[in-house]
Amino acid sequence: MADGILGRLSVDSLAILHVFKDPTVNNMVDSGAAGLVVIGTVLGVLILTVTGLWGRLFREWLFSVDHKKIGIMYIVLALIMLARGIAEGVVMRWNQSAALGGGPLDPDHVGQLFSTHGTIMIFFVAMPMIFGMMNLVVPLQIGARDMAFPVLNQISLGLTAAGAALLMISLVVGEFTTGGWTAYPPFTGAVFSPGVGPDYWIWAILISGLGSTLSGLNFAVTIYKERTPGMTLMRMPLFTWTALVTSILVVFALPPLTACAAMLALDRYLDFHFFTNDLGGNMMIYANLFWMFGHPEVYILILPAYGVFSEISATYSAKRVYGYESLVGATLCIAVVSFMVWVHHFFTMGNSATLNAAFGIATLLISIPTGVKVYDWMATLYRGRIRMSVPIIYLVGFFFLFVIGGLSGVMLANPTIDYQVHNSLFLVAHFHNVIIPGVLFGILAGIHYWFPKYFGFRLSEGLGKLTAYLWIIGFSVTFFPLYGLGLMGMPRRSASYQDPSYEPLMQVAFYGSLIVLLAFLMVAVTIIYSIFNRHRLSVPLGDPWDGRTLEWWTPAPPPPWNFSAPPPVSEIDAFAAAKESGDAYVPVTKYEPIEMPHSTPIGFIVLFCTTLIGFALTWWIWWLALAGVVILATAVIGRSFGAGGEIVISAEEVAAQDARWRDMARYQVGVTRDDETSSSNIGRAAPDIVAAE
């Protein structure tokens, strides 16, 4: 073990300097990426200083406990990490397109690339996206004022951001693991990977995993306890249903990940023998624990996306979702079966044929409830008043592409086929084919759908459509060739290959990845363009799409307390019913004073301390880690001695704000669905033709 006040940290650890010592292409990419992180950080600091926005950033955002702001911060974090994840994907495609007989990048660098790419995309893009969207939407959909535990919510964000920060730091200081996002020992043990790479992975996963667990807890309790009167479980919007089931999965599926990552840490730091090759270690325990988390994780990510598809298919075809009960039932079935399929991730690792067959059958079974959902969404569209808006384009893209991905999953569920294609690019094609058209399309559709609610203006429809088509094309061109390459026998994660027949398809995939990059840039362009045109796109009255669920029953953006009076609910789609009967915007006669929680710096303290602890432990700077723990414990315990207290907003103020919105909405002439995307849409929907049920 290194002594010294900085542990094993030295000047050599700074990746940005590598290129100056040895200017190879490999080091240019390495140092360039590190440089980008540094430049990005410096630029961010400069912009904040020049514009004088530091105070506002802290007061109104980082210290806020408002679920809407926390949700936005989650999504911003996810988009930043997505930029890095996609950039890495493109670099890998570029490297492999030129890897016949050895690519421009070192094998070690390739290893770090696919490890960070996977870790970032799952834990720091998909998870924050899901939690961000749940934060934004769930409290509004159930008519709640905020989360059950607003401060805990802020702490969860802090923990997630700390994990992401460690990933970013690893790009600049030291290296990341080469053991893949699953970090299988014994390769990631101290014997084969003595460096800091796996340690960065471990602490990023443990810290952000704790944040996810607490978020799951928070959402489960919020949905169970904070619903507005009248909203029974079977009247909840479907996005809230999927959020509830995802939360339950998080609460039960994250502990195995925490357990196996903690055991790996014990192996590496204290010379324990859980997963070592000698003295009774058994790495199969790791594989089992990891995938006991890993498989439910897939459904943690995709269920909220299914929820988004349920919402948009109903709203954009102007009718109630088809088969509400079957969609709820299918969600619950998926949740239960998702815990019984984990062995299919390692069919080839020495299980008996009987065991493989059992898990193969369970895996095949899970496609049934998913199929039910797809048919329900199609039946929702059937004879609906469909507008081919951006979310529906994503939905249609999802129908075509996701079904292909699902079917390749059904193929992989058969152990005999799995033996042929495991660890090949076929598998890479399969899981990208379910995660991108499934999770990512769902999230992008959701962002387009709910964006006006939180910012008060719509996103540009034209640019949004272009972006959606680019995603669909980019995905197809990048990943369909990988199915072929996998069947031709090309292993995943290859730094180089000798078979020239791989090369043409590899190059097609590389060009496809450039389209994906363009699609991502178009997301940014869409948002920036819409910000500049926000007056033309503004929808202050809050209901631009003729929404059906409670979140649309508020101004856009909603007041900090969401609902000025608890919205009455007596059926599914309560807002649609209220609009139909004409009393959606009638004045409320009685208002009560509203109590709101204070802002607090605790989440930011948690972010700072846990990043410090993770970094210090990675580099064996024990005193710093101890200092971080002491500061954190002092802050948490110290906080518990405070009496708390709340800000009270008087009934008069609530009434004034609410009445102004209701009056405006009541006297405003609504727009029909034909003019939905024109500037005359300011968020008041006119009654439209009624579609057949």
Added chain:
Amino acid sequence: MTTHLYPGLNLGEAHGEDHERSETVVFGFWVFLMSDLIFFGMLFATYLVMRDSTAGGPGPKELFDLTSVSLQTAALLFSSLTCGMATLAMKHDEKGDSPVVPRSVGLWLVVTLCFGLMFLFFEIRDFLEMFAAGSTPMRSGWMSAFTALVGLHGLHITVGLIWIMVLINQIEMKSLEGVIKRRVMIWALYWHFLDIIWIGIFSVVFLGGML
């Protein structure tokens, strides 16, 4: 003095919101305990898989001191009893519907703390003896799994003891009347939970190891 025949906390007639809030917070803590239970479950499973992975080193029969383990078990069970007495006192010893926590609660919690410290003392002593005899967690997969499972429980106990010291302090301060009963209740849930985990460890690890 009023009689309280219903289960649960007395939070006073005029505290409707406290009631509602307590329900939410206590439910949230139950969810946390379920998640923590899965975490322990994973370590139990790992321990059982690694039961025979002693790699030629000493096993349960050579290492376990059942007298000490029984003492620890007794200390922990008694601490759960006194912890239960504390929550009963919180309900029945109070004057009227006053939100002030009765003095007897603090006393029972101090007794609980003492039993907890006694448990921890014997547990740490046993570990140190094993390590001194050369059976460290670095010796074998089985010792690693044993140390992790029993150690995780010990770590939970340590956190629980720090937590109860903070709570005893806050009861004395008397300035947190709105929330202190709920905090004691949650801590009690946590403490009983650790007791149940210990019964699992006692049966599976210690008794199971001696068979």
